[in-house]
Amino acid sequence: MTAACCTSYEDEDVLAWVLGDPAGFDDGELARHLAECPECLGRASEYRAMETGAVACRDGAVIRWRGFESPFGPTRIAASRDGLVELSWRAPSDDAFLAELEQRYRETPIVCDCDELTAAEDQLLEYFDRRRTAFELPVDLSRLTRFQRAVLGATASLGFGQVATYNDIARRIGRPKAARAVGNALGRNPVAIIVPCHRVVRSDGSLGGYTGGLEFKERLLRIEGRRDLLTT
């Protein structure tokens, strides 16, 4: 397939033709050449055929991600077509963040976002800036277990500045003895802040844990005017 006789056109030329890119040759010349050169013809047919693949991609699953600066540091978000699947300020780098996503979505293209996630970025920054108290962003929790979804669903109903205990959440989902499991599920909340797991605290008045780092839980509660819950 490679290194055959034809040197008139590179793969890049044929690709330019297929993608409609500006190129250093005339379309008609290439078409004439294709008529005579089986090798280039084969390449052109194959590249053209790839347009079917473009359709399959355009209509299928994709994960988009976006990174931006927030008061919490470099912050990264990712979303499926159905909603946010990840919010993280813990990843040390873009690559680390991507590697984790790739691990989770092996068969799905993960691509950088152009403008579909700007609303999510804007809303988060407004929240940090105390100009927003609720998010209007869909989340996609379909990869989680039914129990996790129930826990996060109950947690999502807590409004700005409103807190509940792990026991409260356990009762709300009809599993009154599962407070510890609730804590674990919240610890694996992939979309912190949006699903406000920082609003769930211990019955004894202490804050409990926070996967994103306890200092961030404190900062979030402070943003929401709940200094009363903080000891420091």
Added chain:
Amino acid sequence: MTTTFQTTVPVESWSEEYGPELVRHVTRMLGTAEEAQDIVQDLWVTALRVEPDWGDGSNIRAWLYRVATRRALDVLASRKRRAHLLSARSGELAPDRPPAPDAAFGALSREAAAQVRSRVAALPCKQRDAVWLRWIEGKDYETIAERLGSTPETARANVYQGMKKLRGELAEIWNREVGR
């Protein structure tokens, strides 16, 4: 109630509605408008003869594109035409891009579509981003470069590298799916 044995295939109205764009599409592939017109003419005959199962109205266009494209690729693959036949007509090449092929190949099976996506998913990060933005979303290289923090030239190189990698694998899927 009248029962008439009329032609159930309104070829004339299709020809009017889809003819010009199909000719442009095939011309773009073949480089000659005349052959394209032949292929599209044949299409109406085929449509009358085979009465394919095109489902609801929107699929008619899809079916027409699919058959036309398959014919055009057959021609591309088999012809050993003299260069001068083409050279006389290169001026007729449609300058615009062919219509988006989504109309043409809605028929890629679910399995094949999943394979395509997993191939794209497996590309190195930069190539994947560039290929996606150019090939799938049709963004221009300035936009892509800005997004990726590179230059338009680099963005283009990334697209082409990724497309080269995908070529063989997707061609195989194409042959299996559309060449049947």
